[in-house]
Amino acid sequence: MAVAEAHTTVSAARARRRGRLLPSDAGRAVNWAAACMLLMVTAVALLAPLLAPYNPLAPVSMPLQPPGHGTFLLGTDAIGRDVLSRVLYGWRSSWFAALAVIASGVVIGGFVGVFAGMSGGWLDNLLMRVTDGFLALPAPVIAIAVVAALGASFFHTLLAVAIVWWPFYARIVRGEVRALAARPHMAAARLAGSGRLRLAGRHLLPGTVPAIVITASLDVGNLVLTLAALSFLGLGQPAPAPELGADTARNLQFLLQQWWIPVMPGLAVFLLALIANLAGDGVRDLMGDR
Amino acid sequence: MRRLIAKRLAAMAVIILVLTAVMFLLQRISPLDPVHAMLGANASRQALTAERHNLGLDRPVIDQYGRYLDGLARGNLGMSYRTRRPVTTDIGTFLPATAELTFYALALALVLAVLLAFGTTLEWPGARLLRLVLLGGSSAPAFLLSIAGILVFYKQLGWLPASGRTSLANPPTGPTGLLTVDGLLTGQPGVTLDACQHLVLPALAIAIGPAVSIGRVLRSSLASNLRADYVRTARAKGLSEGRLLLRHVTRNSVGAALSMTGLQVGLMFAGVLVIEQVFAWPGLGQYVAQSIPVADFPAIAGVTLLLGAGYVVINTTVDILQAVADPRISV
Numbered sequence: 309m310a311v312a313e314a315h316t317t318v319s320a321a322r323a324r325r326r327g328r329l330l331p332s333d334a335g336r337a338v339n340w341a342a343a344c345m346l347l348m349v350t351a352v353a354l355l356a357p358l359l360a361p362y363n364p365l366a367p368v369s370m371p372l373q374p375p376g377h378g379t380f381l382l383g384t385d386a387i388g389r390d391v392l393s394r395v396l397y398g399w400r401s402s403w404f405a406a407l408a409v410i411a412s413g414v415v416i417g418g419f420v421g422v423f424a425g426m427s428g429g430w431l432d433n434l435l436m437r438v439t440d441g442f443l444a445l446p447a448p449v450i451a452i453a454v455v456a457a458l459g460a461s462f463f464h465t466l467l468a469v470a471i472v473w474w475p476f477y478a479r480i481v482r483g484e485v486r487a488l489a490a491r492p493h494m495a496a497a498r499l500a501g502s503g504r505l506r507l508a509g510r511h512l513l514p515g516t517v518p519a520i521v522i523t524a525s526l527d528v529g530n531l532v533l534t535l536a537a538l539s540f541l542g543l544g545q546p547a548p549a550p551e552l553g554a555d556t557a558r559n560l561q562f563l564l565q566q567w568w569i570p571v572m573p574g575l576a577v578f579l580l581a582l583i584a585n586l587a588g589d590g591v592r593d594l595m596g597d598r
Numbered sequence: 599m600r601r602l603i604a605k606r607l608a609a610m611a612v613i614i615l616v617l618t619a620v621m622f623l624l625q626r627i628s629p630l631d632p633v634h635a636m637l638g639a640n641a642s643r644q645a646l647t648a649e650r651h652n653l654g655l656d657r658p659v660i661d662q663y664g665r666y667l668d669g670l671a672r673g674n675l676g677m678s679y680r681t682r683r684p685v686t687t688d689i690g691t692f693l694p695a696t697a698e699l700t701f702y703a704l705a706l707a708l709v710l711a712v713l714l715a716f717g718t719t720l721e722w723p724g725a726r727l728l729r730l731v732l733l734g735g736s737s738a739p740a741f742l743l744s745i746a747g748i749l750v751f752y753k754q755l756g757w758l759p760a761s762g763r764t765s766l767a768n769p770p771t772g773p774t775g776l777l778t779v780d781g782l783l784t785g786q787p788g789v790t791l792d793a794c795q796h797l798v799l800p801a802l803a804i805a806i807g808p809a810v811s812i813g814r815v816l817r818s819s820l821a822s823n824l825r826a827d828y829v830r831t832a833r834a835k836g837l838s839e840g841r842l843l844l845r846h847v848t849r850n851s852v853g854a855a856l857s858m859t860g861l862q863v864g865l866m867f868a869g870v871l872v873i874e875q876v877f878a879w880p881g882l883g884q885y886v887a888q889s890i891p892v893a894d895f896p897a898i899a900g901v902t903l904l905l906g907a908g909y910v911v912i913n914t915t916v917d918i919l920q921a922v923a924d925p926r927i928s929v
Contacts, residue, residue: 444613446864446909450620452871452886453902456895457624529737533807536739537872542890556741560876563745564753571749574742582737 335593342590345583346525349403356400360393364550372566383568385559391568394550395576401545402552402580405466406531410524412470417477418520422508424478425485436482439475447472448534455543462545465538473531480523484516518595525591529584536577552577602921610914617906621899622666626659630893635679675903676896680889685900688885693904694775695763696881699804700870702778702797707805707812707866708859714813715855719820735810740869744803744876751799759796761878766792800877804869808862816855823847853920860916867905 352359361379362368367388375383375391382391424435447469454468455461488494489512497511538544539553547558555573562569625632633649634641641649650656654665669676675685717728752760759765763777769789770780778797781789823829824847832842874883882901889897 441613441616444910444913445617445620445906446867448865448868449871449902449905449909452868452890453621453624453898456890456893456898457628457630459629459893460890533737533739534868537741537868540739540741540872540875541887553739553741556745557875560745563748567749570745571742574739574745577739578737578742581739582734585733585737 339590339593342583342586343594346587346591349580349583349587350407352396353400353403356396360390360396362390362393364389364393364397365548372562372569374566375568375572382572383566385569386562386566391572394555395552395572397550398552398555398573399576399580401462401550402532402535402539402577405462405535406528406584409466409469409473409531409535410528413473413477413527414520414524416470416474417479418481418513418516420474420478421481421483422485422512422516425482425489426504426508426512432482435478439478439482442472442475443479445472448537451534451538452541452543455538460543462549465535465543469531469535469538476527477520477523480519481516484519485512488512488515522592522595526585526588529581529588532577532581532584536581552580599921599925603918606914606917610910613910614907617903617910618667618670619663621903622663625895625899628895630895632679632896635893636677670903675900678889678894678897678900680892680894680897685896688897689882689900689904692880692882692885695879696870696874696883698763698776698778698793699797699800699874699879699881700866703801703804703866703870704808704859704863706801707809707862710805710809711812711816711855711859714809715816715820718813718817719824732810732814735806736814738806740803740807741872741876743806744799744873747799747803748876758799760799763796763880764789764792765796769793800873800879803876804866804873807869808859808866811862811865812855812858815858816851819851819854820847823850826850853924856916856920860913863912864909867909 361381368390369378369380369384369388371384371386371388373380373384373388375381377383380390380392382395385391385394420435420439424432451465451468451472454471455464458464458468494507494511497507502511535544536553539551540557542554542557544551544554552573556570556577559569563571633646633653633655637645637649654662657665673686675689677683678685678688681688714728714732718725718732747758748760751758763769766789769777770784770786772780773783774780777793778790781787781791781793829842829847832846837846870881871883871886873879874881875887878884882905886898886901888894
């Protein structure tokens with residue numbers, strides 16, 4: 309099908325701009341809007357205790373009420389807890405967990421990257437081989453093994469994901485540092501007698517910020533999905549705690565009769581990842597424009 | 599070329615060795631005492647000491663790692679605390695179901711990726727819609743896709759089954775363990791058909807995420823290749839668009855997509871572990887999920903080693919294939 313289509317249309321389309329959903333002038337506004345959505349997601353996460361109409365842990369009504377029944381916008385679950393409240397609290401923990409892992413990735417990866425990039429030589433070589441080793445292994449699968457060894461708990465899951473997540477950032481930061489180190493302003497700073505710390509903090513780190521911000525914002529969506537998958541497998545907070553992945557997994561038995569109980573938390577993960585991905589694209593385009 | 603292959607294989611061996619070291623280390627730092635886990639909480643002190651000696655846990659760490667590697671080389675992954683069987687035996691039981699699902703999911707992901715890439719590169723009315731599909735597909739958790747699939751195709755339409763590998767009471771158990779193959783080998787096409795029906799939903803749920811990632815990479819290399827000088831030359835000498843796209847552009851664009859495929863296999867392994875829960879698929883995912891609550895580390899480590907090594911081997915193969923396809927690539 310594609311080839312027949314190609315026959316008539318490729319050359320006609322050649323001149324047009326590809327790959328964009330919208331023309332570029334509207335695109336900029338959309339990018340800003342997408343980036344601002346990150347703030348909204350964070351606001352919802354922060355305000356979850358105020359926004360949630362009920363206690364997410366306590367039964368507040370008859371069980372298995374469908375969405376829209378009474379004051380239960382998303383219905384109630386098998387023991388009469390409000391699904392909306394649970395989703396909001398789950399949203400909060402998913403979002404902050406993803407941000408925490410990203411932050412640790414940026415800090416650890418950034419530190420290793422700057423250190424490797426500045427020192428060069430065998431140390432640089434060694435550190436990059438280590439990151440290569442990490443990157444050559446399937447991160448989510450290794451994370452499962454790490455949690456299993458440490459004992460299943462929410463903190464251990466975050467720790468495990470953080471352990472497998474930083475090498476990616478180390479690679480990117482190290483690349484940026486190497487590129488920056490060859491620039492004239494570094495030579496000038498060195499001639500002016502700046503120490504290593506000052507070189508790193510004042511002249512290298514600021515230069516790596518755009519690359520880090522772009523990478524991190526494109527990465528949040530992935531991380532939300534990975535953490536949700538681990539939570540689905542039972543590697544998150546224990547039972548009564550509201551968690552999006554785990555709430556879907558625990559309520560699979562209700563799928564065919566009371567679909568909203570497993571579907572709503574899953575939809576929340578989708579929405580969270582979608583917003584994160586849109587915002588990531590927006591941030592990349594905005595920063596790439598500069 | 600030969601040097602490159604040797605170098606790649608050596609790197610592969612090193613990474614797999616690192617993987618074993620990581621698993622060994624995890625076992626060491628695990629607060630769970632394997633001897634206690636094997637013998638139960640009420641074991642006597644003598645029994646514990648004897649078992650500790652038996653397992654070699656009273657020897658130096660390096661010595662233990664050597665024994666561990668030696669065991670691995672003989673296919674010994676230790677005993678599962680939960681099933682009380684060798685982990686290798688357990689994996690042998692659960693692997694065929696997972697291998698079959700992963701294989702079909704990967705094949706489906708590649709087909710979908712190519713369709714998505716061509717469908718969004720070419721200008722036609724559906725291209726924008728497909729771009730939205732790309733965006734949505736990269737954000738949807740696999741477990742949501744699978745329960746949506748169950749609601750639509752099982753509950754509403756009744757077209758496809760929603761759990762297990764087969765609806766037959768006594769499916770063939772050999773020779774390969776892959777039902778789609780065994781059905782044909784034993785002359786029961788009904789088994790194969792039934793297995794295929796069971797495969798559709800889980801394979802699709804696993805495939806969509808990777809298909810989107812691979813499709814995106816393929817799309818962007820198609821788009822950049824279409825702007826290349828050699829394309830203008832080819833057009834100028836009167837080559838037809840179809841031939842140009844198939845013989846020249848596609849061939850130059852698959853390299854990056856192939857690398858992405860290798861990387862996505864790792865995500866697919868994780869996807870399989872999750873999706874098997876939703877579809878009650880009797881594979882490694884079930885085995886891992888049942889091992890997690892009881893902290894059966896040898897079982898989880900065994901599966902991790904297998905999947906990790908599989909991932910490394912696949913990516914090495916992809917690297918070598920790329921170098922064969924494009925001699926300009928060198929390390």
